Amino acid sequence: MSQLLNRAVWSALTTRQSGFCENGTLARRFDPAVSPFAASRDNSREALQALAELIGPEGDRVYLLQAEEIALPETLEAEITALGVLMTERSAAPAPDGSEGIVPLGPEDIPEMVALAELTKPGPFTSRTPDLGPFWGIRCGDRLAAMAGTRLNLDGHREISGICTHPDFRGKGLAKTLTVHVAASIRAQGDTPFLHAYADNHGAIALYRKLGFKIWSEVNVAVVRRKD
Missing domain, CATH: 3.40.630.30 (Gcn5-related N-acetyltransferase (GNAT))
Structure with missing residues (x-):
């Protein structure tokens, strides 16, 4: 069960809080009016591309938060990075x-x-x-x-x-x-x-x-x- 915490945002969006997003098999994000968090299922090329497709142009931002390494496709860039603890x-x-x-x-x-x-x-x-x-x-x-x-x-x-x-x-x-x-x-x-x-x-x-x-x-x- 604790392995769900590796990608806690993804785990939330695919279990109890799935109603706060549009369903996707490879990447999901919360309704931006509720929370800016998003997540991909894993770091596969297909999942990262699905994550990129969730982000709009002109100032749209998402927050990624996970124990696993954050990987990004070429179309995305990180404005801010930090280390935290869970x-x-x-x-x-x-x-x-x-x-x-x-x-x-x-x-x-x-x-x-x-x-x-x-x-x-x-x-x-x-x-x-x-x-x-x-x-x-x-x-x-x-x-x-x-x-x-x-x-x-x-x-x-x-x-x-x-x-x-x-x-x-x-x-x-x-x-x-x-x-x-x-x-x-x-x-x-x-x-x-x-x-x-x-x-x-x-x-x-x-x-x-x-x-x-x-x-x-x-x-x-x-x-x-x-x-x-």
């Missing part, structure tokens, strides 16, 4: 103090969620990203101080994503509280929580280790477009 939960952390302040986020919260994501840059996030899975937040007064939710959903695994805290409220353990809450929600559905972090984000990786996560594999990240 971490899976090995032991459950107890709910920290303050977890009673967590609230579910709904359609009425979308403008604040988008604004918080644009400010803190937790990863690609659109007004429809919460279509992929539930999000929760912590409010301080009338302000959304922090949030986290789920994104990739594949057989046996769900991803914790969008973890972010407004700069005015950092240092209060809000990200920790939300991460533990989302992980518990995933476990309650019989799945294993996993998450991603950039390999050089040592602070985040250290936090996730304390919460019972361990590095499963390094992953490759690329933002890809058609060549001019």
Whole structure:
């Protein structure tokens, strides 16, 4: 089952989240209004060509995220590349103090969620990203101080994503509280929580280790477009 994580985006788009894309046998991408992620089945010439055909001209971009090496056909180029890590939960952390302040986020919260994501840059996030899975937040007064939710959903695994805290409220353990809450929600559905972090984000990786996560594999990240 864990081998599905080698190409977690492909696994999600061919199992539980197949409804968010047009079906393809060699390559798929999420509806761009929901998420910019895409994936090919493998690195064969035919699959990479199918991936290229999913990307439009004039500024269209897709994000690739996989443990396996990223290969591109001659018609595509990577604007950005990075190294990340995929971490899976090995032991459950107890709910920290303050977890009673967590609230579910709904359609009425979308403008604040988008604004918080644009400010803190937790990863690609659109007004429809919460279509992929539930999000929760912590409010301080009338302000959304922090949030986290789920994104990739594949057989046996769900991803914790969008973890972010407004700069005015950092240092209060809000990200920790939300991460533990989302992980518990995933476990309650019989799945294993996993998450991603950039390999050089040592602070985040250290936090996730304390919460019972361990590095499963390094992953490759690329933002890809058609060549001019």
